[in-house]
Amino acid sequence: MKNQKEFPSCKTCGTKHLSVFCALNNEQVEEIDNSKGCNFYNKGQVVFHEGNRTNGIYCINKGKVKLFQIGAEGKEQIIRFAKPGDVVGYRALLSEEPLSASAAALEDDTTICFIPRDQIFSMITQNPNFNFKFLKMLSHELGEAAKIITDLAQKPVRERLAETLLILKDTFDMDEEKNIQVKLSREELANIVGTATESVIRLLSEFKKDKLIAVEGRNIKLLNIPGLTRVANVFE
């Protein structure tokens, strides 16, 4: 029963003010809290499977999650990441389509709440602010997806890897020593960039040689962010 005491409550959830749920009033938070379920995942464990139906949305309370599709040759393609306060599974719920991606925990003790469909739909209908949060989140994501499409279609692997490192930095932040606060395998990096694991390994060494980054195992330190930005060929 050790996990029992860590079972989170929406009322005291520190991620609330960062998430879509910040649009809810106390009464509505109470309602979510009563209807939600919560699960704990170790690194690598799958939260939901691409192709299945979902009956609610998942809210990350603790830990990190990757969203990925399995492509033509059974290869994983990482589409997106989620951290505390982020929700996943909402795309499938709102489109009433099967899940377009699988989700897996990136860390041990990843804690994820599940809010059933009916609560979400009723809040969307009742609370226009909550509704607009979803419209905004979806349309923002769609814009991000379009950028990724253009980059994948036009930029070479080297630039895409540099950009991926910068995106990971923006998503998960750095500590005081400029370490990106997420640990990914070379293979996972390759599955974001859309390249082979060996190419990631070689390019990381190049970046290291050029003093753009420092690497210790899965720990990546961004030594020269303007330099990386130049490599990534990012203007805006």
Add this chain to the structure above:
Amino acid sequence: MKNQKEFPSCKTCGTKHLSVFCALNNEQVEEIDNSKGCNFYNKGQVVFHEGNRTNGIYCINKGKVKLFQIGAEGKEQIIRFAKPGDVVGYRALLSEEPLSASAAALEDDTTICFIPRDQIFSMITQNPNFNFKFLKMLSHELGEAAKIITDLAQKPVRERLAETLLILKDTFDMDEEKNIQVKLSREELANIVGTATESVIRLLSEFKKDKLIAVEGRNIKLLNIPGLTRVANVFE
């Protein structure tokens, strides 16, 4: 004043039942009709520019439109197409971000209505069905974008071109003789697939040699759809 007589009315618009606007009642259609504007575009003319702000959404009444971003080397990347009944510009409006893509007419006499922001927002708030149409449209588009990302990251050019032809068929239909009902330059095809114009030219000849398609100028006839599907390596 020749165009005047072709100025469309929402009340009689044949595309209404196909579009998000099918969720509106007569009174609301009337309101949209009174507030909307309408413009005519010739082939190549730009409807809106990436990076600008939008103050409403665009509804295609007649003709075809491409949505594209300009990538790193100034190269066009086509993100999506729109045909009568489709709306464009809604992503930027709902996210309150600048337009993430430009839109240009693919045919002469393309007719596009503009519905101002306030009407859209007030209908979303008033009419839950209309609201859910947008949620569904956005989340569906997001799913499509994820598929495209995985394909761009993992499939070779040959497969992507075959898949593009099949997607164009699904989007714009074929006539009785299996001609895809949209005319694109080789360069535009390249800008969907994410490849060089020369590669598209070569691969189209290969498909032609393999009796998968017939080509006459910009007219592409799909002779063997199961064959193309196999080349595209599409399962679902």
Add this chain to the structure above:
DNA sequence: AAAATTAGCTGATGAATGTCATGTTTTAAC
């Protein structure tokens, strides 16, 4: 602790595909 598995690394090689050059055809402009 030993064995086995997984992850990381490096070099060699070849295939896919982008680039460049050039010519031809089609379309648009005058």
Add this chain to the structure above:
DNA sequence: GTTAAAACATGACATTCATCAGCTAATTTT
């Protein structure tokens, strides 16, 4: 109708990058 411009086509070549093989280091399992 002639000229100019754009689109299409093809060959030669260069480059990027994936694949394969083999090896070492780090984890995990037994």
